[in-house]
Amino acid sequence: MLFLTLLLLVTASLCWAQQPYQPNGEVDLIPVSGKVYLLRSNSRIGNPNIAAFVGTDGILLVDASFASFAGKVTAKLKELSSARIKFVVNTHWHGDHTGGDEWFGPDATIVARSKTRERLMKQGLLEDNGRLLATKGLPTITFDSDLAFYFNDEEVRVIAPPPGHTDGDAIVYFAKSHVLAIGDYFFVDRFPVIDVEESGANLEGYLKTIKYLIDNFPSDTKIVPGHSAFWPGELKVSQLTDLKAYYEILQDSITSIRRRMAEGQSLEQIQKSGLPERFNAFEQRPRFVSAAKWIESVFNNLKSIGTKTQDHRLKN
Numbered sequence: 001m002l003f004l005t006l007l008l009l010v011t012a013s014l015c016w017a018q019q020p021y022q023p024n025g026e027v028d029l030i031p032v033s034g035k036v037y038l039l040r041s042n043s044r045i046g047n048p049n050i051a052a053f054v055g056t057d058g059i060l061l062v063d064a065s066f067a068s069f070a071g072k073v074t075a076k077l078k079e080l081s082s083a084r085i086k087f088v089v090n091t092h093w094h095g096d097h098t099g100g101d102e103w104f105g106p107d108a109t110i111v112a113r114s115k116t117r118e119r120l121m122k123q124g125l126l127e128d129n130g131r132l133l134a135t136k137g138l139p140t141i142t143f144d145s146d147l148a149f150y151f152n153d154e155e156v157r158v159i160a161p162p163p164g165h166t167d168g169d170a171i172v173y174f175a176k177s178h179v180l181a182i183g184d185y186f187f188v189d190r191f192p193v194i195d196v197e198e199s200g201a202n203l204e205g206y207l208k209t210i211k212y213l214i215d216n217f218p219s220d221t222k223i224v225p226g227h228s229a230f231w232p233g234e235l236k237v238s239q240l241t242d243l244k245a246y247y248e249i250l251q252d253s254i255t256s257i258r259r260r261m262a263e264g265q266s267l268e269q270i271q272k273s274g275l276p277e278r279f280n281a282f283e284q285r286p287r288f289v290s291a292a293k294w295i296e297s298v299f300n301n302l303k304s305i306g307t308k309t310q311d312h313r314l315k316n
Contacts, residue, residue, distance in 0.1 A: 022044075023044050024232075027069060028042070028231070032177070032224060032237050033178060034154070034177025035053055035152055035154070035177060036054075036179040037051070038051060038224050038228070038235070038237070039051075039065075040228055040235055043068070043096070046096050046288070047227055048096040049225060049226060050062065050063050050065055050073060051224040052077060053154075053156070054083065055151070056153075057151050057152045058084050058151075058152075059085045059086065059087075060086065060156065061089070062091060062181035063090060063226075064097065064098055065096065065097070066128075067125070067128065069100065070099070070100035070104065071103065085107065087108055087109050087151070088100075088108050088110045090113075090170065091170050091181065092183055093116040093119040093120050093123070095125030095126055095128050097226070099125055102134050103137075105136040105137045109140055109141060110138065110141070111143070111158070112141075112170065113142060113160060113168035113170055114142040115144075115200070116139060116166075116168035116170070118168075119168060120132075120137075120139075126198065144160055154175060154176040154177065155174075156174060157172070158171070158173075162202070163200050164201065164205040165185060165193065165206060169183060169185075170183070171213070173217065177222075178217075179221065179222045180222070181224040182224065182225065182226065182243075184227070185209060186238065187227045188229050189284075190289065191288070192289065193288060194297045196297075203254075203297070203301035204305060207250070207254075210246075210250075213243065222237050223237075223238035223240060225238055230286050249279070252276075252278075253294065253298070254298050254302075257270060257298045257299060261302060267295070270295050270299065274291055274292075279291060
């Protein structure tokens, strides 16, 4: 009987591991710090976050989630304030972060890097079969260097990093609240997407930007990642120490792949042997990027720039 019970438990666990992501179709909300809140959309194809900055001047959003979630995001925001959404800042062009721009665009000013606007106009929403945004959903203010403005009695800094996750990334810092909204420079417990072909991504730039954030912002800074834990995983506020740990484990994986490349191993050989056991948690479903895909991404990036490229690991 004990053996049968254990067998059933193992079988159930294996079946669950193969199940597709089962979202609840809702939007979760938690306070982050000061006037900043985090909203997580539980879509069947992902769980993008929005940072909402709420105050007497109105509401500023960092990212807009999927188009299909915009109404639910608006309803959730009404639990916080009846103020109007005045600004939407896009961290990059991917549709899970920009699809809602069409909903907010008629009343809010959409701000983004010029490359983000360009890709939205030419490539559209990849997550929505390449559908092009209506004009009302396109950014009307673009920039390519750091900028700052004042809203809700707080300085809002918008950082324009070099190509990393895409070639049009933006990071937003709320100076008084000590909150960084960093888009897809942080996937909680998941390997990141380094999309070179579609987005002009750059692995070295991705790592440099994360290191810059760790080195240049207060130790008590809170982080709004592009993607938190999958529902029904607990939605938590991330800390700068979490970003540092993420950076470290990415560097560890890259060091492992680089070493085997230097030994002459092929992509297929490295994928077959896989990553060390400590990376198993990143491979658990649901996931965006499997270990094999991450190995391929790192392999191709290192091959293009040379395996001896500088290691940007933090000093102990």
